[in-house]
């Protein structure tokens with residue numbers, strides 16, 4: 001009798017454990033269903049690789065409800081030439097609807113992302129653009145050409161229209177408005193720079209090659225071929241020689257990178273240093289921060305003003 005009681009208690013315990021396990025399983029199932037539902041109700045999550053792509057996506061998705069736009073990289077990082085994916089990035093990309101990148105080699109981590117997340121939907125903003133080359137590699141800084149900025153905005157608008165056809169007309173309208181302003185911007189910059197006579201300049205890294213190409217400025221040398229490695233002493237003396245030979249009067253630094261080497265070179269050449277904006281991070285303080293539609297234009301106009309002021313004419 002005692003033994004029977006023992007056995008039945010054992011079965012009861014066992015039964016309770018099974019019931020508990022089943023309950024936990026269903027509770028987990030319900031929570032995961034709810035999360036899935038919440039995710040779908042929350043709209044589209046878009047991850048942009050870095051700031052210019054974030055800005056253009058903000059322009060295209062203006063006035064569209066249900067878009068959650070986040071940057072993969074911290075805004076202070078500037079260009080992301082040497083960025084490596086962190087485990088947290090993979091987790092973030094895994095829960096995104098779309099990943100929008102610049103392309104042209106800016107996101108050197110892209111192969112790793114594709115390998116880790118083969119189902120990730122990637123939009124390449126620069127597709128169809130004829131890249132310039134710099135030191136034998138594609139120059140990815142296409143957004144500094146107004147025409148190519150327009151192309152990137154158009155590409156993002158077209159891809160989003162395919163992915164989210166309900167809002168296609170808003171994406172296309174935002175893109176068309178940007179394109180109209182691009183023509184005005186080009187005319188304005190050309191007008192500002194038309195009287196500049198000495199168009200030979202030195203820039204920090206290859207971020208301004210497209211701008212120089214579009215507006216007939218001649219970059220005789222870069223200070224850093226690779227923005228994350230300082231030039232060697234022999235490279236510095238080569239830059240000084242090129243600057244002197246080409247009568248360079250202005251060197252252009254960028255806020256994201258140190259300017260001490262530029263100051264040394266400028267001093268040797270007898271030139272001055274100025275700061276240009278490669279639009280790779282948000283403005284630190286701006287009253288226009290809530291107007292993504294105009295930020296690109298204002299910052300490009302400011303670059304033209306700085307160049308005109310620096311080069312005279």
Ligand SMILES: [Zn+2]
Nearest residue numbers: 079141205207
């Ligand atoms: Zn760069």
